[in-house]
Amino acid sequence: MSHREPSELAREAGAKLREVLAAGPLNPKDRMAIPAQEMPVQDHVDRRGNMNEVALGYTPEQARLEAMRCLQCRNKPCVAGCPVAIDIPAFLKAVADGDPRAAIDIIRRNSLLPAVCGRVCPQESQCQEPCTVGKALKNVDKAVSIGRIERFAADMEAAAGTPDVPEVKPETGRRVAVIGSGPASITVAADVRREGHAVTVFEAFHKPGGVLLYGIPEFRLPKSIVEREIAALKAMGVVIRTNFVVGRTRKLSDLVSKDGFDAVFVGTGAGLPKFMGIPGENLVGVFSANEFLTRSNLMRAFDRARADTPICNCRKVAVLGGGNVAMDAARTAVRLGADEVHLVYRRTEAEMPARIEEVGHAKEEGVVFHTLVNAKRFLGDSYGCVRHMECLRYELGEPDNSGRRRPVEIPGSEFMMDLDTVIVAIGNESNPLIRQTTPGLGFNKWGNIVADDDGRTSLPNVFAGGDIVLGAATVILAMGQGRKAAQAINSMLAAAPKT
Amino acid sequence: MENSNTVLFRKELAPDVYQIRVHAPLIASERRPGQFVIVQVDSDFGERVPLTIADADPAEGSITLVVQAVGKTTHRLADIPVGEGIANLLGPLGTPTHIERFGRVVCVGGGIGVAPLHPIAKAMKEAGNHVTTIIGARNQSLLIFVEEMSRISDEVIICTDDGSAGRKALVTHPLKELCETAPKPDCVVAIGPPVMMKFCAETTRPYGVHTIVSLNTIMVDGTGMCGGCRVTVGNETKFVCVDGPEFDGHKVDFDNMMQRLGAYRKHEASAHEQCHLDMEASRLEERRRADGK
Numbered sequence: 001m002s003h004r005e006p007s008e009l010a011r012e013a014g015a016k017l018r019e020v021l022a023a024g025p026l027n028p029k030d031r032m033a034i035p036a037q038e039m040p041v042q043d044h045v046d047r048r049g050n051m052n053e054v055a056l057g058y059t060p061e062q063a064r065l066e067a068m069r070c071l072q073c074r075n076k077p078c079v080a081g082c083p084v085a086i087d088i089p090a091f092l093k094a095v096a097d098g099d100p101r102a103a104i105d106i107i108r109r110n111s112l113l114p115a116v117c118g119r120v121c122p123q124e125s126q127c128q129e130p131c132t133v134g135k136a137l138k139n140v141d142k143a144v145s146i147g148r149i150e151r152f153a154a155d156m157e158a159a160a161g162t163p164d165v166p167e168v169k170p171e172t173g174r175r176v177a178v179i180g181s182g183p184a185s186i187t188v189a190a191d192v193r194r195e196g197h198a199v200t201v202f203e204a205f206h207k208p209g210g211v212l213l214y215g216i217p218e219f220r221l222p223k224s225i226v227e228r229e230i231a232a233l234k235a236m237g238v239v240i241r242t243n244f245v246v247g248r249t250r251k252l253s254d255l256v257s258k259d260g261f262d263a264v265f266v267g268t269g270a271g272l273p274k275f276m277g278i279p280g281e282n283l284v285g286v287f288s289a290n291e292f293l294t295r296s297n298l299m300r301a302f303d304r305a306r307a308d309t310p311i312c313n314c315r316k317v318a319v320l321g322g323g324n325v326a327m328d329a330a331r332t333a334v335r336l337g338a339d340e341v342h343l344v345y346r347r348t349e350a351e352m353p354a355r356i357e358e359v360g361h362a363k364e365e366g367v368v369f370h371t372l373v374n375a376k377r378f379l380g381d382s383y384g385c386v387r388h389m390e391c392l393r394y395e396l397g398e399p400d401n402s403g404r405r406r407p408v409e410i411p412g413s414e415f416m417m418d419l420d421t422v423i424v425a426i427g428n429e430s431n432p433l434i435r436q437t438t439p440g441l442g443f444n445k446w447g448n449i450v451a452d453d454d455g456r457t458s459l460p461n462v463f464a465g466g467d468i469v470l471g472a473a474t475v476i477l478a479m480g481q482g483r484k485a486a487q488a489i490n491s492m493l494a495a496a497p498k499t
Numbered sequence: 500m501e502n503s504n505t506v507l508f509r510k511e512l513a514p515d516v517y518q519i520r521v522h523a524p525l526i527a528s529e530r531r532p533g534q535f536v537i538v539q540v541d542s543d544f545g546e547r548v549p550l551t552i553a554d555a556d557p558a559e560g561s562i563t564l565v566v567q568a569v570g571k572t573t574h575r576l577a578d579i580p581v582g583e584g585i586a587n588l589l590g591p592l593g594t595p596t597h598i599e600r601f602g603r604v605v606c607v608g609g610g611i612g613v614a615p616l617h618p619i620a621k622a623m624k625e626a627g628n629h630v631t632t633i634i635g636a637r638n639q640s641l642l643i644f645v646e647e648m649s650r651i652s653d654e655v656i657i658c659t660d661d662g663s664a665g666r667k668a669l670v671t672h673p674l675k676e677l678c679e680t681a682p683k684p685d686c687v688v689a690i691g692p693p694v695m696m697k698f699c700a701e702t703t704r705p706y707g708v709h710t711i712v713s714l715n716t717i718m719v720d721g722t723g724m725c726g727g728c729r730v731t732v733g734n735e736t737k738f739v740c741v742d743g744p745e746f747d748g749h750k751v752d753f754d755n756m757m758q759r760l761g762a763y764r765k766h767e768a769s770a771h772e773q774c775h776l777d778m779e780a781s782r783l784e785e786r787r788r789a790d791g792k
């Protein structure tokens with residue numbers, strides 16, 4: 001893909017918008033004729049050397065034009081594709097009319113984190129997948145870019161200054177503990193606090209934000225956005241206690257029985273890295289993506305001059321996996337100055353769970369993709385440092401129960417790759433700490449908390465949501481679960497007056 | 500109840516070894532022997548380093564750390580004056596030591612390892628064990644916690660590499676003798692530099708004496724989310740911060756662990772050097788200011 005200068009995109013959009021506005025009311029055919037707006041991005045050579053956000057965001061003209069592509073379908077298929085059912089045509093209309101402020105008010109009715117979700121939602125498999133425009137043009141990439149417009153509206157709001165602090169009802173004297181500070185917890189804290197209940201968030205790390213902070217890199221989600229959301233919580237009076245690991249610093253049951261919390265929400269995420277259990281996995285230079293990304297993001301090891309936390313000096317890197325985590329690790333390695341970054345995935349590109357946009361960006365940045373390949377073992381030198389990876393080639397076999405064609409190994413297809421760093425990004429499970437220290441809390445066989453649609457667990461007054469319930473999922477799903485759990489907590493507290 | 504992380508007391512026990520008491524009532528009341536904390540001296544750019552809780556006083560709401568200043572973070576921590584706070588303190592972490600009435604327990608502490616050994620030896624004694632403590636150091640000036648250990652042990656054996664105090668021997672010598680004398684120990688707890696723990700485990704192996712070691716791998720979060728602390732124990736991968744820090748010394752792959760500890764040596768050396776340069780510079784600055792007066 002050739003890089004188009006942001007200034008050029010802006011100029012074109014400006015001219016086009018004037019033309020469209022001059023032509024008068026639009027019919028569906030006119031709307032379909034408006035060119036899909038390309039996202040302005042940082043030059044792919046420049047960005048290999050910095051951590052700044054890659055996607056620069058639409059200009060106001062681009063956002064309006066893109067929103068005008070929406071046909072305002074009466075059956076709103078896009079809304080069904082959004083896990084939190086944002087009224088998409090309504091907010092697109094507001095942007096098309098040049099009123100992003102009205103748009104953000106519509107979005108905020110359903111979503112608390114539009115600046116985040118507009119950036120990181122896998123739109124091509126959610127809201128944009130069923131979009132009529134994309135269907136008509138037989139290309140999901142040509143669907144209305146709902147996420148980008150959502151981001152635009154959120155960024156405009158932020159640029160306009162500090163948003164109003166959401167109204168908080170008079171204090172009820174009830175207290176709610178929220179464990180973890182990822183998107184599920186942020187949502188619960190805000191929604192419960194709004195009703196006037198006192199909320200304390202407990203976070204194990206020294207900074208709140210969950211995966212938004214330690215996992216997703218700056219070049220995809222600027223930390224200032226996460227900090228803004230946290231500041232909004234604090235302004236509402238939510239107390240955030242960092243360096244507090246529930247299960248160790250204090251047990252969950254003590255929060256209820258000794259500390260007097262009326263309800264607890266568990267939003268501890270899926271933070272336990274999976275390894276493959278193959279020979280050589282503990283050699284020096286083999287990392288989990290969690291470790292690699294946490295060092296770079298939370299501990300700021302990317303800023304080698306200032307940070308005390310070291311990060312490997314990787315030259316030839318293999319990243320194992322095909323999800324967002326793998327893309328983030330590979331692209332971070334590029335930015336740390338690696339000469340070669342190879343992404344190794346067991347299935348084909350069509351099955352990669354990563355957002356399409358990130359796959360494209362990774363390729364532009366020079367990440368080499370090896371699909372239908374998997375690691376068999378790692379070999380090290382006399383210092384115990386990884387030097388080679390033996391790989392096996394795969395082919396797609398018969399479809400399994402889920403309809404996906406299973407990769408099967410091709411016997412005798414072994415080959416070697418030379419490298420000095422391996423990053424394992426094959427998934428995360430849930431941390432067993434709460435399980436081990438909270439008798440009576442029900443978990444399934446994958447270690448996730450069992451909760452009903454409203455987040456109720458097997459323990460009274462204990463709710464859960466996000467990745468700890470869903471397994472590694474998405475920001476918007478975590479947020480949606482937080483919303484429901486908060487409603488359930490609020491109605492529970494309203495129904496049982498303080499004794 | 501909240502941890503203020505204020506330094507209440509600070510004392511140099513031996514060259515570059517500091518005892519620090521910190522106000523942390525939550526940790527003081529929950530911690531058990533064998534557990535550790537993660538400390539960070541600067542929220543934005545500081546490193547998170549693990550340190551064992553050497554003692555705790557729930558009444559005062561304090562925990563005691565014994566820190567050997569080996570690198571940038573530990574130096575800066577040792578420099579925090581009484582009355583000031585540590586930016587971040589997380590704990591207690593790790594699985595507590597399994598304390599039981601074994602019978603005869605030998606506690607072996609090398610260098611700074613005596614500090615983390617102290618709460619374990621104390622708990623072993625309180626559980627009704629006969630406790631023999633072996634303390635080793637390079638020379639007399641590096642011996643720490645001798646008095647504390649003497650108070651809680653039935654017998655204390657001191658070894659130095661140069662013979663400046665106690666026996667001129669490595670800790671493995673008296674350990675071997677104890678294994679050869681009836682009744683032989685029922686349990687050995689060895690904490691110290693990785694090589695020492697490795698050779699203690701090798702010493703007890705032929706006698707089949709159960710040997711617990713406490714591993715000091717590199718850590719990031721200390722809660723099981725990064726896997727940076729992983730070690731190979733009996734051909735299985737374990738996370739030191741949650742599955743440990745204590746393991747069966749006869750099953751630990753010490754060579755792999757020591758290699759992993761060295762992963763960032765180059766970076767650490769330069770950060771350490773820079774830290775010394777900075778400290779030297781501020782000392783010169785102070786002197787100049789004093790001279791100017």
Ligand SMILES: Cc1cc2nc3c(=O)[nH]c(=O)nc-3n(C[C@H](O)[C@H](O)[C@H](O)COP(=O)(O)OP(=O)(O)OC[C@H]3O[C@@H](n4cnc5c(N)ncnc54)[C@H](O)[C@@H]3O)c2cc1C
Nearest residue numbers: 180182183184204210211215246269324466467473474475
């Ligand atoms: C690298 C990476 C990239 C991703 N990219 C995308 C993407 O592009 N789009 C998308 O939609 N999703 C993405 N995801 C997934 C998404 O981030 C998660 O689904 C989402 O963050 C889950 O939110 P959560 O609130 O359940 O928990 P988390 O965000 O995981 O937060 C949990 C928090 O709880 C804390 N915690 C855990 N245990 C305890 C305890 N015992 N006591 C106190 N605190 C505790 C943790 O420290 C953490 O801060 C990505 C994930 C990763 C790792």
Ligand SMILES: Cc1cc2nc3c(=O)[nH]c(=O)nc-3n(C[C@H](O)[C@H](O)[C@H](O)COP(=O)(O)OP(=O)(O)OC[C@H]3O[C@@H](n4cnc5c(N)ncnc54)[C@H](O)[C@@H]3O)c2cc1C
Nearest residue numbers: 548549550551565566567569570571572573715716717767
């Ligand atoms: C569970 C646990 C408990 C510990 N308890 C104590 C304690 O009670 N008192 C104490 O002084 N130290 C203890 N340590 C070791 C301590 O964490 C390290 O000395 C510290 O991380 C060094 O940080 P630094 O920035 O000062 O030095 P760095 O610049 O990071 O390192 C300086 C030197 O120390 C070595 N080193 C780095 N990390 C470690 C490590 N984790 N363990 C051993 N050596 C390391 C390096 O190889 C290097 O030679 C413990 C470690 C663990 C894992």
Ligand code: SF4
Nearest residue numbers: 082117121126127147
């Ligand atoms: S929240 Fe996500 S899925 Fe919903 S409209 Fe926004 S980008 Fe689409």
Ligand code: SF4
Nearest residue numbers: 070071073078131132
């Ligand atoms: S499906 Fe597409 S075109 Fe139709 S209302 Fe939704 S965004 Fe607009």
Ligand code: FES
Nearest residue numbers: 721723725726740
């Ligand atoms: S320190 Fe990260 S998993 Fe143990």
